[in-house]
Structure formats: C-alpha cells, structure tokens
Amino acid sequence: MTVPGTPAGQQTVRRHNLSLITTALAGAPASRAELAHRTGLTKATVSSLVDVLISQTILVEGVPDAPRVGRPARPVRLNPDGPVAVGLEINVDYLAACALDLTGQVRGYRHAPVDNRGRTADQVVAHAVRLSDEVRAGLDQPLLGVALALPGVVGVDGELLRAPNLPLLAGARLGQALAGELNVRELQVDNEANLGALARLWSAPDGGRDFVYVSGEIGVGAGLVVNGELFRGVNGFAGELGHVVVERDGPLCGCGGRGCVEQYAGQEVLLRNAEQPDVEALEAAVTRSDPRALAAVELAGSALGVGLSSLLNVVDLPAIVLGGVYARLYRVIEPALTAELASRVLSSRSSAGRLCCSSLGVDAAVRGAAGAVVDRALKDPGRFTEWDASSDSSSPSRARRTG
Amino acid sequence: MTVPGTPAGQQTVRRHNLSLITTALAGAPASRAELAHRTGLTKATVSSLVDVLISQTILVEGVPDAPRVGRPARPVRLNPDGPVAVGLEINVDYLAACALDLTGQVRGYRHAPVDNRGRTADQVVAHAVRLSDEVRAGLDQPLLGVALALPGVVGVDGELLRAPNLPLLAGARLGQALAGELNVRELQVDNEANLGALARLWSAPDGGRDFVYVSGEIGVGAGLVVNGELFRGVNGFAGELGHVVVERDGPLCGCGGRGCVEQYAGQEVLLRNAEQPDVEALEAAVTRSDPRALAAVELAGSALGVGLSSLLNVVDLPAIVLGGVYARLYRVIEPALTAELASRVLSSRSSAGRLCCSSLGVDAAVRGAAGAVVDRALKDPGRFTEWDASSDSSSPSRARRTG
DNA sequence: GGCAATAAGTTCAGTGTCTAAACAAATCGA
C-alpha cells in the first residue's frame, strides 16, 4: 500500500485500512462487527471507514438476514450499483467489451467479430469507443475506469510494440487514444495473456494465487501470476513463452532465433502441420482421430511441455492453466505435456504441479481487463477521495470526437 | 512496508518513516535538514526519527564538515560501531564467514578451505559457528543477525532440498541448527546464486536494480533481481538456469530431463569436455589457447546463451551478470554468449541487454548473506523497538553446546 | 566588535487516525 520512498502520514493509514475493508468484502458481505473481526481493526474504526466508503457509493448496506439473538447485524457489501469498470479487447478478428460492477458481476458484454488486419488505429479506436458505450447503455452508473487488452507485446507505457498480425496498429498508442476518447485519466493496457491470467485468478477463487496462464492465441504468450499479482518484468515483456527454446538448431523463428516454442506449438504452425484451415476444423479432425491432426497436436504438446518446463524452472510456479487453443485441445494435448513436465520440472517432485484448463472462453481477456480495473479500485479505494468531487467522467454521455 | 491484510496504525507510519531515514542514509551521510529534503518529511519529524535511531545505536552524529554560512549542519550517518551482521557460507570445498557493519564495511572475514563432502551436518555447523566467532572477534558490537548461503536448492523454510555434491547435508535443517547455536531468533537461508546476486546489487551501486546473476559453481544457478528485490518463486526454486532446456533430445541430465543447460555449461561437463582436472587448469589451458579447452568453453557459452535467452524471454530483465567460473572465463565465453542472446532475446532490440562480469570473487555469496541481514535491518529498523531491550544475543560469548 | 543574513535544529499547538472502554440499540428467550 505505502509507496516506497514516500513519507507516510495519517492519510496513509486511512488508505491502507480502507483497502482492508474493501478486500475483506470482495468475497462475501459482512457486518461491521464481522469486518472488525476479519481485519483486526476495532469496531469503531470499521464504522468510520464503512461510513466513508458508503458515502463514496463503493459500499451499500444490505437487508438484515435471519435474525438471531442480539442486535441484528446490518450487512455491508460492495455496491452493485456503484461505479462500473469497462474492459476492452482489440484482437485480430474481433473486438470485445465488457462492463463489470464492483461485485464482479457482468453488467454488459459485446463481442463484435471483425477483421482488424486492414483497419487503422483511428478506425479501431472509434469502434472500441462505440462498444464501450453500448456495453454501458442503460447503466446509470459512473465510470470507474477502463482497461484494454491487446494481442502482442505491450510495453510498460502501454504501447503495442509487437503485433505480428496487426501491422497497422504496431507502435500505436491505443491506450492514450482511447483514454482521450473515453475521457478517463489513465487507461491500463496489457496483453491478452496477462489479462487472461487475471481473469482466471478471479474467476476461480480456489485456483490458487500462483500459476502460469498459457494463452494459445496467434502467438504463444504466458501470464505469470505470483502471489496474486501479475509479474510483468521490466519492460512488460515477461512471459514470452513462445520464444523459449525447444531445440537450439530447430526451425528459424520470426523473432530471429531458432527452435522457439512457437515454431512447434504456435497456432499457425499447428494448423499447417495438421493440414487444417482453422481451429474449428482442427478440433473436428482431432475428435475424428485424424492421424495428422493428432500428430501435430502431440508435437505441439510436447514442445509446449519442454518450454513450460524451462519456464517453471526459472519462475517456480506450482500450477499451469491452459487457455485459448490449448484449452480447446486439452484432452489431446495433455498427455504429451504432462510427460515432459514430469521428467523435467524440478519442483514437480515436491509440489504436485497441477495442470488444468481454463473454463473461460474467448472472453477471458476482456473479463480480465475489466476485472483489473475493479481490482485496482478495491485495493486502493482511498484513491477516490478527490475523484468523486470532479465527476466529469461520470456520465455515459461523453464528449464525442469532432467530425 | 505495510503488511497486507494487517491493520495499520500510527506505529505503522513510524516504522515506514524510520525506514525512509535509514535507506536515505545508506548511500551517504546527511544532516537532518537534508534528510527532510530528501525524504519529504518535515524537519520536526526527521529530528524525532533520528533521535529514536540514535538511541538504538543505528545512527550516530558525525563531526560537522567545512562550515558555510548559517548554523553548521550536524551530519548523521549509519553507525559503523552499531550492530554487525554475519554472513556464513557452507560450500562443497570451503566454509566462509563475513562480518559487516551497518555501513556495509567488512569488519571480519574468514575463508576456510575444507572438504565438506564427507562431513555431517553437526560437524559443519560446529565449524561454521567457530568461524562466526572468529569473524566477530575483537568487535564489541551486538549481533544484528545471521544469514547462510548454501550450494543447492533451498526451500522457502530454509531446508537444503537438493545438494548433489553434499549428500550428507541434503534435507538438513542447517538454518535452524545454526540459529540455535548462535542464539539468533531467525536465520535467513538462501542459495549462493541468490545471495551472490544481492552482493552484486549492493557492490555495484550503478549496476542497476534489475538483472540476472549467473552463479557458475557446481550447478548453474541464477539469482533474479527485480526492482532491487530477489525473485524467489513460490518454493524458492526460481532461477534454476541449469535445468532450462537447450535441446529437447540432448544428453540425459541428473534432474531426469534431457538437454539441460547444465549438460553443456555445468562445471563438471565443462572440465570433462576440456579434459582438464580443475578450473585453475582450465583457465591456464584457455590462456595458452588449448583448442580442446577453447571448444569446450565455446560450447558452454553457446548453451548458456540459449538458456539465458529463454530465461530473459520469460522474466524480461535488462542485464546479465556473470559470476563464478563464467566470470573467470569471461573473455573466452563472451562472444558465443552474446551471439545467442542478440539473435534470440526479444527485448534485445529495444533495450540493450548488457552483459557484464562480476567483480566479486568467491566471497560474493558470503558478502551477499551478510548484506542481506543489513539490508533487512535498514529497510525496517522499526523491528528493533523491542529488540534492544532483550539484548541476550548481544554479546559474542554465547551459550556453547553442551559436550 | 557588533549586527544583519542565513541556515539548522527544536518546540509547540493543531489535526487526523486509531484504540479501548463505556454506552446505546435491537432482538431473543423465559
């Protein structure tokens, strides 16, 4: 909570304890007395903090439930009618948007299949803004914030640095453009693997706070979740599983190296090896036990296993969650993968490295984006002490672009 | 500073701000007024905090330097005669100990060449305790704490989980045994790669706060330093560079996998390939351009480059520091290594991935261990509010083992 | 030598936040 190198005062304490309340309420509602018990604060302090959060529309009082002996508890919970977070995703062949309230409920969702390969940044941004509006239509709730998921390598400043399949958008400052259009101060931008990982983190409360999420989209990315937080690395390049080496002298990769995971398990290579036009066809071929398809998937699984072994020996995480294509091919890909992992990962002996498959579909990244906004708000609700006064970004009717 | 999930109060603020003072003084002494300027606190607060730290013997007032106009500043600095930290290292063929004062100055050092392969845990612990005493001999300063460096995989609880060359010590709870003998409450245990990395962090102030330190001892380990902090992973297994895959079907490794970095660049393999008995001989052979030796080192460099490329694509760090054997062979190993890195590491285009060589020798890990103790103290001096009262561990004369 | 200028460090009233304990409120059970 406290920012290193910055002096702490009473306000710092307040901020920390406000965050204690909101995170304690993220799971289930609770009375003030129970909050005091959970957080270790006194009842008096909890009352004071809850008052602040209610006045900020972050919390609301619920109806007392089945009364027992003693004064009935008045449960307090995250306000489903408080500010909403919007997640956006710009991908190769679709755009998506998602509105989430503070409780994590989806309040709006749009998935627009569209080929973005030939579109300019301006066009894509305009479309994304439209989706953002649609997704908030009918919700008379202020905008908490917006986050954006992109397919490719995203720098720390939100720039799209590498996007092999969206060349027109490479180098575009999509985050800043969208922030201007949507009239939000800051807009978090991250790649789909990272945000997919976060979606998994919050959608599976018992799924652990440490895992690798493998995003099997066009590239092979991984989101590293360590102690419930994303590990991004210094430039935001962390988790580039696609360019971990499987064979030093393997096939040449677009990155300039040789034998990268992507050259065995990337979607493009996978389809080519299987001689199938798209993922749907591959899935069908696999279910009818097409030998070429099976071989291609097995090769991919084995290479992915080698790459993940290297990754796990470097970052030491106890679980792997497969997303994207790999989730859809889980059944077929799993044996080769586990075989490699079992023989290669050091920690596989002491801690059973669980492998599982994401239950979220294509909407993982958008959900994660919106969730990231909510998460930030719940982890530091004190940020909004000035925020609620200047509610210029509160109404869905924003300043439209001129022309 | 603040512990997540724990209520914050005024004491929390104090603790944070005390740490602000000590870390601000880690570089150079400063007057109270300058500290106020550096930290952002008021002069009044700084005075109060400094008083506390002086009473705890963490800080001392120095002599006023060349006076200028105005009341002369009274510089405050870390107390070189305050508590001392002890670092210990148990390695395959030596034991080492190091005493560091709060300013980071070495106040005592011992390096005892001894073959530990045949010794039991009890024997090694007893020897280490003796060295710890020797290193503090003549220093009438309380003991700040002790940390221990081990060659192998160290679990989060300090257990030595894998130590291929010290089979008698595998599974031993050396940290707990030493803590009991030395009468310290807790004793930080970590592997030599991690502590070597920390030593590098503090010995090269301009060396950056993000890098991989490659420890070329018996195994090939890596210490990952991210934003000035060690990245240990969930079980403490992070950074096992030796078992990153170079060739999926390469030679069988002791870990059960195939084609691990260790099978090309490990010290044992390296010596075997070069047909040399030990590292000294190898160094000599290399300087007289022995073709076998050069080939072996080049092979190692190339394999290390492949492994490090995978590592950097996973954790995204901007610099590599070579330690151990690799530092000694830097000249010869560097070309092959940089070639692999340049073609394979994604971020090598945007951020120049600097490769350099540690200036510390075999004492890197002990220094790092002692430094880790000092670092912890400076980052949270508030921990010692109760500590100084019960000064049972303050005198060098401790309770000896009975018998 | 005396005195303004300058800068360092201290003192003190004021404010915000937490704690602990007493108090008020609301319900059950007899």
Place this chain on the structure above:
DNA sequence: TCGATTTGTTTAGACACTGAACTTATTGCC
C-alpha cells in the same frame, strides 16, 4: 417485562505528523 446477547456508536486518550514560530550557531560585512 426483564435479563442475556450481540451490534454499532460515542468519547476520551494516545500517537505521529505538520506548520509556524523560535532558538542556536556560524558567516560576512561594516
């Protein structure tokens, strides 16, 4: 209707920070 029980609020006190006034110590200039 009354005691038991639990929730939530009030209040006095403690603690740490801030800002401003104040004290201290030195330089530089007349």
